Structures are given as structure tokens and as C-alpha cells.
Amino acid sequence: MNKMGQAIICKGLKKQLGNFTLDYPVFTVAEGTVHGLIGANGSGKTTTLKLLLGLLRQDAGDVSVLGSTNIGVDDQARNSIGFMVDGAGIPSMLNPIELGRLFQSLYTYWDASYYQQLLMQFHLDAKKPYRKCSRGMKVKIQLALALSHNAKLLILDEPTSGLDPVSRDEIITLLSRYSEDENHTILISSHITSDLEKLCDYVTFLEDGKIRLSSEKDELLERYRLIQIPSTRIADVEPNTIKGRRDGQFQSEFLMRTEEVPPFGEAQRVTLEQIIIMLSVGGDWS
Numbered sequence: 001m002n003k004m005g006q007a008i009i010c011k012g013l014k015k016q017l018g019n020f021t022l023d024y025p026v027f028t029v030a031e032g033t034v035h036g037l038i039g040a041n042g043s044g045k046t047t048t049l050k051l052l053l054g055l056l057r058q059d060a061g062d063v064s065v066l067g068s069t070n071i072g073v074d075d076q077a078r079n080s081i082g083f084m085v086d087g088a089g090i091p092s093m094l095n096p097i098e099l100g101r102l103f104q105s106l107y108t109y110w111d112a113s114y115y116q117q118l119l120m121q122f123h124l125d126a127k128k129p130y131r132k133c134s135r136g137m138k139v140k141i142q143l144a145l146a147l148s149h150n151a152k153l154l155i156l157d158e159p160t161s162g163l164d165p166v167s168r169d170e171i172i173t174l175l176s177r178y179s180e181d182e183n184h185t186i187l188i189s190s191h192i193t194s195d196l197e198k199l200c201d202y203v204t205f206l207e208d209g210k211i212r213l214s215s216e217k218d219e220l221l222e223r224y225r226l227i228q229i230p231s232t233r234i235a236d237v238e239p240n241t242i243k244g245r246r247d248g249q250f251q252s253e254f255l256m257r258t259e260e261v262p263p264f265g266e267a268q269r270v271t272l273e274q275i276i277i278m279l280s281v282g283g284d285w286s
């Protein structure tokens, strides 16, 4: 992992869309890392990625992606970024072969044979127009297009959503392989936390347009433990140490900082999903 610089830097980023306000004092993605954006529906993941790609214009603040502050008009930056967001940039009447030709004309370093290989690997019908493809097929076509011009940075919105388990695993493996090159960076949004747990070095949790937590994944998984406490011992737990809780009839399950686990509690390791659920339902993010 190369932590020489930042592939993405946002400062004072603000965007208002109807009643929704996105507000990030600071958000960064380190070069050579895989960074996951997690958040409930409507928390601002797609809006974030569109702002980074210049598909939306911010109301305030600075965005720098691979050193460019305006990637919409910066050819070099555009060549270095592969993205999939909401089917943006895909003329839906074209089939995968025609899309390949179009992208070849747009990207300097287009790798036609790798694109062909991905179409075959994904079992895609190269002659079926994009608009007639299933949701899963569309995701795969977008991924094949994003991965075939030797991009240094991938910005991917929900690349595994709508895919069957085998296809999801295939995509995770493909992205893992891509990330082995220390010059490659991925920013990926998803609500499938198990996918992000496999893939990411860093995770950022969004809630209602705000960054609640941004951390190295392994550090985060070490930071918390789940504890089962019988109802009879709950009064012995210092309330400030309970970061999240789920109460059952005879016992409660607490999310606690690892160093604050009481000696009478049986501590278990947590998954990213458990951390999010426990913190999101009235938990203490501090």
C-alpha cells in the first residue's frame, strides 16, 4: 500500500439538493488504497461520487481528484479515472461492442483485448443493446468499461448491487486484483458491508450528508467489541462505555470500546455490519 499522497481531497465541500445538505469539512482518499463509502439509502453516497466526478457542481468548497480541480475538462485526469455512477455516460441504445468502440475513441489507453476478455468472463451478450440488458448485466458492462482503460483511480457506485452471489464474488476478486498495484486507488460505495469488509483498507460512514466516521478498517474492527451481558449485571456497566446496545429479555448486547470491556463481559469480535447497525440505531459515534 502506497500512502505517499492523496488521490482525492475535499475541503469545506457543500451541496444542497432539495431538503438534503451534504457537508464535509474534510474528506480524503489516500493513493494506493481501497476506500469504502457506507451509508443508508439517501445518506449522500451517489451525490458524493457525482461531485468528485464533476457530474454535479458543489455550492462551496474545493474538490481535487488526482491533482485536478476540474476533471470535467481535464483530459489527463479523465484518462486516469474509471467510473460507474447511475449509468452516467452510457448511451443505452449501444451494445457492448459499440460501447467498446465509443470508449476506445474517448480514452487514450483503451485496452480492447482486456475489454473483450471481461465481456467473455462476465458472459455478456456483446450484441445486446445496453437498454435491453438486465440490471446485473448493466452493472457488469459498466464495470468492464470502467476497468479497460488502465485507470489509476476507480470511482464506483454500488458495483455489486443487483448481482447474484457468484457474480459479486467475481467482481470483488477482480477489484482486489486491480488494487494489488500500489498505484491503483478505488473509491467504492456500497450498502453491502460484507463486500466492503473484504475489499477496503479505509471506510467512511455517511449519515444524512455528514461524515460520521472515517477510519482504517482494521483499526475500526479492533476498536470495538460486542459484549453479552445478562440482565442481572447491566447495572454494573458504566453507561458512558456503551456505544450501542440491543436489549433482549434475559440479556443485552453492547457495543463497547475494546479497552472498556468489563471483566465480567464475554467479548466477541465485530463485523463492519454490526458496528454500523449498533452505532446507527441510537449509538454513540464518539
Ligand SMILES: Nc1ncnc2c1ncn2[C@@H]1O[C@H](COP(=O)(O)OP(=O)(O)OP(=O)(O)O)[C@@H](O)[C@H]1O
Pocket: 017, 018, 019, 020, 039, 040, 041, 042, 043, 044, 045, 046, 047, 048, 191
Ligand atoms: N436532483 C435532486 N433533487 C433533490 N434532491 C435530490 C436530488 N438528487 C438527490 N437528492 C437527494 O439527496 C439525498 C442523497 O441522495 P444520494 O443519491 O446521494 O443518496 P445515496 O446514499 O446514494 O442513496 P442510495 O443508497 O439510495 O443510492 C437524497 O435524500 C435524495 O433524495
